[in-house]
Amino acid sequence: MQEEKSLMRKIFRRVYWENLSTILILIGVFMLLQPFAMWMFTYSFIVILVGTIGFVITSHFPD
Amino acid sequence: MSVKKKFKGLSDKAVGWLFIGPTVLLLLAINIYPLVYAIKMSFTNFYANKIGREPQFIGLKNYIKVLNKEAIWEKMQVTASFMFWTLLLQAIIGLGLALLLNRKFKGNELLTTLIVLPMMLSPAVVGVFWTYLYNPQVGLFNYVVNFFYDFGSFDMIGSSILAPWSIVIVDTWMWTPFTMLICLAGLRSVPNYLYEAAEVDRASKWQQFIYITLPSVLPFLLLALLFRGIENFKMFDMVVELTSGGPGSATELASINLKREAFEKWKTGYSSAFAVILFVTIFGFGNVYVKVMNKIKER
Numbered sequence: 001m002q003e004e005k006s007l008m009r010k011i012f013r014r015v016y017w018e019n020l021s022t023i024l025i026l027i028g029v030f031m032l033l034q035p036f037a038m039w040m041f042t043y044s045f046i047v048i049l050v051g052t053i054g055f056v057i058t059s060h061f062p063d
Numbered sequence: 064m065s066v067k068k069k070f071k072g073l074s075d076k077a078v079g080w081l082f083i084g085p086t087v088l089l090l091l092a093i094n095i096y097p098l099v100y101a102i103k104m105s106f107t108n109f110y111a112n113k114i115g116r117e118p119q120f121i122g123l124k125n126y127i128k129v130l131n132k133e134a135i136w137e138k139m140q141v142t143a144s145f146m147f148w149t150l151l152l153q154a155i156i157g158l159g160l161a162l163l164l165n166r167k168f169k170g171n172e173l174l175t176t177l178i179v180l181p182m183m184l185s186p187a188v189v190g191v192f193w194t195y196l197y198n199p200q201v202g203l204f205n206y207v208v209n210f211f212y213d214f215g216s217f218d219m220i221g222s223s224i225l226a227p228w229s230i231v232i233v234d235t236w237m238w239t240p241f242t243m244l245i246c247l248a249g250l251r252s253v254p255n256y257l258y259e260a261a262e263v264d265r266a267s268k269w270q271q272f273i274y275i276t277l278p279s280v281l282p283f284l285l286l287a288l289l290f291r292g293i294e295n296f297k298m299f300d301m302v303v304e305l306t307s308g309g310p311g312s313a314t315e316l317a318s319i320n321l322k323r324e325a326f327e328k329w330k331t332g333y334s335s336a337f338a339v340i341l342f343v344t345i346f347g348f349g350n351v352y353v354k355v356m357n358k359i360k361e362r
Contacts, residue, residue, distance in 0.1 A: 029344060029348065043130075045126070045340050055347070
């Protein structure tokens, strides 16, 4: 039980998931503002949305 | 019963709620309710000028429309270009001014006050008086430029090539002091003994700048740029006063286009979807901003 708890803590560490969400937000913003491809603009919002929701959730994970 | 007696019976928590209650209510009424309403509207085909017509639920159609429209993509590129040049210029000039004002010289305080002045003005006022400055016949800007090199008469706001630069110049003029102030705070937090140790190690001024000053001031500069990035992404008032998005759509930023869709074409549902997209982007940006700020606090 204790081992399982520590494994969960290891997997759900705030730093990793928060960084991942931040990267997703930044990629999404780049996709939204870039002048290269229309498809990137089309999918930008979903990337930003996933990143933002992810950030809100993961910022409540333990350190 | 006296007021004193009435409050005597309340717990600390209740008194706390009594104080923040009006603010929370105001926040709910002014911010949260319109936001929830806009999100709800973004899933409908609502037109605010068609009174009596019930809005119908159309799912994600508005979002798909916005994200597949090339005109919106173009406006995003105009916004991106505006953000890129303003942030670049504000970073370079802001850091330069901060380095200058970090030295002790006569009139330092007066110069700092003068540099910070544009930041205190209202963006609408700045837009109006820069319109006069850019006037091709009597504007001071043309006179100053022609004083150094004779370009003849040119219209900064009227030309589709120069107009984007006109808004970049005004935003840089107005907001460089902000970047400068944040950088100055960063510079003043660098302990002097680091420079003394570098002097002992015979480090040159350039090496001191690269290995001590720049790493110390960089997080502060990043913070200022992130803040300015968020502000410029939703820039509206100054540009509307200056160019109204013209000539053509050369300076039509995303927020100006949004206003046109919502209050000139009255596509309320469609523009709500566009507004939600911009909101989520800014919210995401805001999260990154808070993260960077926390990192700086930890240092």
